[in-house]
Amino acid sequence: MLQQTQVERVVEYYRKFLHTFPSLKSLAMAPLASVLRVWSGLGYNRRARNLWRTAQMLQNSGARIPDEVEQLCQYPGIGPYTAGAIAAFAYNKATLFIDTNIRRVYIYYFLFQQKDITDREIMYYVKLTLDSVQPAKWYNALMDAGSILGKLLPENPNSKSRKYCKQSSFEGSIRQLRGAIVRKLVMHHSLHIDELAHILHISENRIQYVIDTLQKEGMLVCEERKVYLGSET
DNA sequence: ATCCCGTCGG
DNA sequence: CCGACCGGAT
Structure with a gap:
């Protein structure tokens, strides 16, 4: 849910979703239509389909949600960021990953005078500064800091990132x-x-x-x- | 009208 | 590597 979507917009959907599908099994058993029914309005509906498919794959194989980034990436909708975040937050593993808030923190504090910054450069500092004893706590703080920084600063530091680009218009799309x-x-x-x-x-x-x-x-x-x-x- | 901000398919 | 994918806030 947090892929491309701010926490404030997610929280209510998150509560409702977990209330409707309290377990991996209940999600896997549900028809996709009822999953989309709870998801609709949050945006990017394919995330719902991906999550549902992942639940079914885990259910069918009898596997537990992996704690390895490599294995997590096998499931639909789970890429480098989500895999790293799951391993860090759910299992407290010292993974390396970047999201927009993390990116903002490192550009602001370490790369502010540069432009066309790659995630590779940012990753160097992520690795350098990682708290490997309490990764979950560290990333939590990092992401909150990035979010606050974003609201605080007049200009978004991420505009200096290579990934930054403006999108096509939504109306009539x-x-x-x-x-x-x-x-x-x-x-x-x-x-x-x-x-x-x-x-x-x-x-x-x-x-x-x-x-x-x-x-x-x-x-x-x-x-x-x-x-x-x-x-x- | 533009910004926000990960994954995947081509 | 580029562009499509949602919807609310500003």
Whole structure:
């Protein structure tokens, strides 16, 4: 949930999600539609699908959530940052990882006069300063510090990072439409594709294209021009 | 209108 | 390595 999303926006969804799916097993057993129903509104719905798939993979193999970055990265939706964070926070392992808040701290304190900074350069300082006795506590403090720094400073230090770039506009985009379709499906369980196009004020061709991409990702199913969330039919 | 900020597929 | 992916705040 915290991938690309600030804590303040996550907390309420987190509480609701854990209340609905209190265990890995209950998440794995649930249909994707009900998972998306709880997730919808938080954004990046594929994170919900990835989490659900991960729960199923763990359940099927009988494996415990790994404490090794390498193994954690095998699961869908878990990349370098999330793997490192899980190992550090859940198992108190001295992993090395960078997120936007951590990046901000190191650029501010060590690399402020430079530009086009790579994560490789930042990682040097992350390794140098890591508290290997209390990694979880250290990273917690680091991320909080970065968050506060972000609110405090007039200019974002991360604009000096190589990763920093501005994004395309949201209004009228495909991803706005994707979110709207999932939201409608959360409310109605199933909808005719023509009806959906009418409600969202878009052309047949355009909605067909978006539905196709969502179906390919396993977010929904389209049968006989009727659309269902997840794999419900 | 622009910012926020990880993962993955092409 | 580039660009798509969500939605709320500003």
